Amino acid sequence: MRAIAVHEDVVVAIGALWKTTCTAVRSGDEAFLIDSPILPEELEALPALLDQAGFPVSGLLVTHADWDHMLSRYAFPEASIGCGETTAARLAAEPGVAQRELREFDEEFMLERPGPLSLAGVQALPVPGYCALGDRELELHPADGHTSDGTAVWIPWAGVLVCGDYLSPGAIPELSPSSSLDAYRATLKRLEPLVDQARVVVPGHGEPLDNVRAAAILREDLAYVEALVADPASAQLPLARRDGGNRKLHEYNLSLLG
Numbered sequence: 314m315r316a317i318a319v320h321e322d323v324v325v326a327i328g329a330l331w332k333t334t335c336t337a338v339r340s341g342d343e344a345f346l347i348d349s350p351i352l353p354e355e356l357e358a359l360p361a362l363l364d365q366a367g368f369p370v371s372g373l374l375v376t377h378a379d380w381d382h383m384l385s386r387y388a389f390p391e392a393s394i395g396c397g398e399t400t401a402a403r404l405a406a407e408p409g410v411a412q413r414e415l416r417e418f419d420e421e422f423m424l425e426r427p428g429p430l431s432l433a434g435v436q437a438l439p440v441p442g443y444c445a446l447g448d449r450e451l452e453l454h455p456a457d458g459h460t461s462d463g464t465a466v467w468i469p470w471a472g473v474l475v476c477g478d479y480l481s482p483g484a485i486p487e488l489s490p491s492s493s494l495d496a497y498r499a500t501l502k503r504l505e506p507l508v509d510q511a512r513v514v515v516p517g518h519g520e521p522l523d524n525v526r527a528a529a530i531l532r533e534d535l536a537y538v539e540a541l542v543a544d545p546a547s548a549q550l551p552l553a554r555r556d557g558g559n560r561k562l563h564e565y566n567l568s569l570l571g
């Protein structure tokens with residue numbers, strides 16, 4: 314796990330696996346953590362790392378309900394956990410799914426955790442809306458399409474956009490069984506003005522991006538998604554993302570659309 318300070322109030326940790334990001338943001342003497350790394354030792358190291366950096370984490374946010382983003386309770390078992398309304402609805406509609414998928418993953422890679430994943434008491438936050446942190450506010454924006462749920466977090470005073478599973482420098486847009494291409498496209502359009510204002514964009518997977526790079530990825534992703542809408546069979550992968558992993562991802566996307 315690598316940690317990068319992208320602003321005096323924002324630290325991004327990038328997990329070793331799938332470059333999953335988690336972002337700590339502070340205001341005054343309060344800090345929130347958005348999303349989580351995956352590996353048990355990374356989660357174990359997180360409290361000391363953030364404490365030393367002066368981020369006293371009291372609240373957890375998740376961008377969407379995919380299990381790989383929701384493990385922060387292992388690091389901060391006492392912290393409250395919040396998510397957008399769409400994510401709360403998805404969690405309620407598929408109880409135990411995140412826990413089961415995590416268990417299957419851990420069994421496959423023989424990983425051990427201190428206990429089962431607890432998502433008890435998840436608080437639904439209105440989106441679009443605001444979330445108070447210290448004497449400031451985070452902005453919450455709808456970001457569904459990759460899955461049926463999703464929230465992007467805009468940190469206005471830092472100019473940082475934490476967008477969940479969009480704008481990955483390493484992976485093309487990934488669909489899921491609950492995806493909607495229209496929603497995906499609408500989310501990219503909604504993110505566009507935020508990306509333009511941003512100093513830093515933190516994708517769900519991959520290194521933080523400056524706004525020029527993030528805007529270029531957004532244009533490529535929009536073109537790819539629009540091609541999938543028009544004629545999936547002739548959709549081309551973005552030039553810089555045509556490796557084996559992305560070709561497989563593209564095949565998977567096509568299988569969901571077919």
Ligand SMILES: [Zn+2]
Pocket residue numbers: 379381382478517518
């Ligand atoms: Zn993810």
